[in-house]
Amino acid sequence: MTEYDIIVLGSGPGGYVTAIRASQLGFKTAIIEKESLGGVCLNWGCIPTKALLKSAQVFEYLKHANDYGLTIKEYDKDFDAVVNRSRSVAAGMSKGVQFLMKKNKIDVIEGHGKIMSGKKISVTQGKKTEEYQAKNIIIATGARSRELPSLPQDGKKVIGYRKAMTLEKQPKKLIVVGSGAIGIEFAYFYNAMGTEVIIVEYLDRI
Numbered sequence: 001m002t003e004y005d006i007i008v009l010g011s012g013p014g015g016y017v018t019a020i021r022a023s024q025l026g027f028k029t030a031i032i033e034k035e036s037l038g039g040v041c042l043n044w045g046c047i048p049t050k051a052l053l054k055s056a057q058v059f060e061y062l063k064h065a066n067d068y069g070l071t072i073k074e075y076d077k078d079f080d081a082v083v084n085r086s087r088s089v090a091a092g093m094s095k096g097v098q099f100l101m102k103k104n105k106i107d108v109i110e111g112h113g114k115i116m117s118g119k120k121i122s123v124t125q126g127k128k129t130e131e132y133q134a135k136n137i138i139i140a141t142g143a144r145s146r147e148l149p150s151l152p153q154d155g156k157k158v159i160g161y162r163k164a165m166t167l168e169k170q171p172k173k174l175i176v177v178g179s180g181a182i183g184i185e186f187a188y189f190y191n192a193m194g195t196e197v198i199i200v201e202y203l204d205r206i
Contacts, residue, residue, distance in 0.1 A: 004030045007121055007134035009113045012039025015140035016097050023104040030132065031106055032113040032123055037097040040142050043090050044162055049185050051086040052165065056192035077193060079170040086165065115139070151177065161186070171195055179206035 005027035008019045015031060016038065023029045036043045055077075065072045101108050111125030115137060122131050145160050147153055153160050159167075164186055172195065176187045179201040191197040199206065 001120075001131050001133050002030075003133040004028050004107075005134065006030075006136045006138060007032065007132060008138045008140055009115070009121065010039060010140035010142055011037045011097065011108075012041050012140060012142045014142070015039065015138070016100065018138055018140060019106050020100060020104050023106050029104075029106045030109055030134075031101065032109045032111065032121065034110075034112045036094045037101065037108065038090075038094045039140075040144075042093045042097065044165065045182075047093050048086040048090040048165055049182070049189075051089040052082065052189045053185060055082040055085065056189045060192050079193065080168075082193070083166055148177070174198070175200060179203075 006019070006022045006029045008015045008022070008029070008031045011019075011031050011033035015033075019029050019031045033039070038047075041047065059077055061068070062072055062075045098108070109123050109132065111123040111128075111130075114122045114124070116122055116131070118133075119135065119137060120131050120133050121137060122129055147160070151158050153163075155163060161182060170193060171190070174187075174190050174195050175198045176183045176190075177200050179187075179199050183199065184206065187197045187199050
């Protein structure tokens with residue numbers, strides 16, 4: 001069984017930064033990630049949504065070019081290209097984290113981590129499960145989207161944030177349930193791209 005001074009469970013901005021600092025302080029460090037390095041934020045949250053928003057913003061500028069003293073006769077959008085750019089930005093950031101792990105001599109363990117008694121973590125990847133020991137374990141598993149009982153996600157009519165970021169076809173109409181930061185970001189993006197958007201919010205203000 002491999003032993004470490006510190007094992008970090010989760011490689012999002014909380015996890016990978018912690019792992020880097022731990023390694024810099026001289027601790028033998030490993031990080032466990034079940035998907036892509038960088039976690040939800042870099043791969044499915046903050047970073048790729050900002051890439052989508054940037055495309056929407058540029059498209060908005062083109063629509064109002066006259067306001068800036070510019071004349072643009074023809075312009076259009078390529079929804080697939082916008083989505084692909086967003087995914088490309090996320091992939092580049094994830095590779096950047098991979099480089100930082102290598103540079104700081106941090107072991108990356110791929111798989112689903114489960115904390116066991118006796119300061120151990122079992123990691124399952126496919127059919128293979130291995131155990132690791134650590135003097136200290138740091139949990140940085142981040143957040144996940146909540147599914148409403150009255151609106152189960154079917155991946156077609158009712159979708160979650162991941163699907164909303166990688167739709168093959170731009171919808172003509174869209175209802176966004178929830179007016180938090182993420183809901184408003186999606187509402188702005190799709191509205192700017194030409195989708196008719198309705199926001200539904202339970203509370204009295206967005």
